[in-house]
Amino acid sequence: MNANAAIGAKVKELRTQKKYTLKQLSEACGLSIGFLSQFERGISSIALDSLEKLANVLEVPLSVLFEESRGPVTKDPVIHRIDLQPSKVSAQIYQYLLKKPDTEFAMLPRIFALMPLEDDKELPEMYAHDGEEFVYILEGVVTFFLEDGQYVLYPGDSIHIHSYQRHNWMNRTTRVAKILTVNTPNPLQSNAAEKGIS
Numbered sequence: 271m272n273a274n275a276a277i278g279a280k281v282k283e284l285r286t287q288k289k290y291t292l293k294q295l296s297e298a299c300g301l302s303i304g305f306l307s308q309f310e311r312g313i314s315s316i317a318l319d320s321l322e323k324l325a326n327v328l329e330v331p332l333s334v335l336f337e338e339s340r341g342p343v344t345k346d347p348v349i350h351r352i353d354l355q356p357s358k359v360s361a362q363i364y365q366y367l368l369k370k371p372d373t374e375f376a377m378l379p380r381i382f383a384l385m386p387l388e389d390d391k392e393l394p395e396m397y398a399h400d401g402e403e404f405v406y407i408l409e410g411v412v413t414f415f416l417e418d419g420q421y422v423l424y425p426g427d428s429i430h431i432h433s434y435q436r437h438n439w440m441n442r443t444t445r446v447a448k449i450l451t452v453n454t455p456n457p458l459q460s461n462a463a464e465k466g467i468s
Contacts, residue, residue: 274355275312277321280335282310284328298327315357318365333374333458354381362387362441369458378456382449384412384441396436401455404430405439410447414439 285295292310296303301320308314325332349368356364359382368379394415405414406428414421414429416437423429431437433453441447 274309274315274357277316277335278310278312281306281324281328284330284334285310288328295324295327299323315355317358319359336369336458356383361385369456374456376454376456378453378458380451380453381408382451384410384439384447384449386441386444386446394438394440396438398436399433399457401433401453402431403433403437404428404452406450408448408450410441410445411443412439412447412449413442 362385364383366381
């Protein structure tokens with residue numbers, strides 16, 4: 271079972287426990303019935319902010335949705351490329367989680383695909399949170415914003431920051447860029463989720 275299917279199965283399990291219909295869940299979280307049905311069957315991927323809405327409606331910490339549903343627990347620690355499924359973060363950003371849904375590690379590794387921006391003159395919204403963040407450029411050219419500075423990073427370049435520094439990144443080119451990021455603490459763990467770390 272891939273990560274999307276496992277998370278979808280967990281949502282269905284929690285929804286059933288609360289005796290919610292798909293329609294009731296749809297009305298409470300603002301996602302369509304058709305999308306929720308496909309997601310529960312592992313057909314569609316889902317963005318992290320939408321998962322947070324589901325967690326709030328189902329009254330569980332976000333990390334619970336990444337716990338494996340009842341059944342055999344896999345001992346395979348490998349994340350296979352074929353199992354990676356993108357989830358939409360925004361119109362220009364897709365993410366791939368590089369962790370098993372049933373593991374609680376202190377780090378969260380992800381790959382982000384950054385689409386070219388329609389308006390590369392507009393500066394991104396800066397954000398800050400607890401912990402540390404490591405970014406490695408896999409493909410393309412990425413502009414990294416850190417406090418009042420801007421850094422242009424090429425494939426093989428990396429940056430490691432304290433996440434309390436205001437930061438963000440964007441793709442100002444005409445080609446897709448890919449970056450590997452590692453966050454600590456893991457924002458998907460229950461204690462981080464409760465503090466609003468993202």
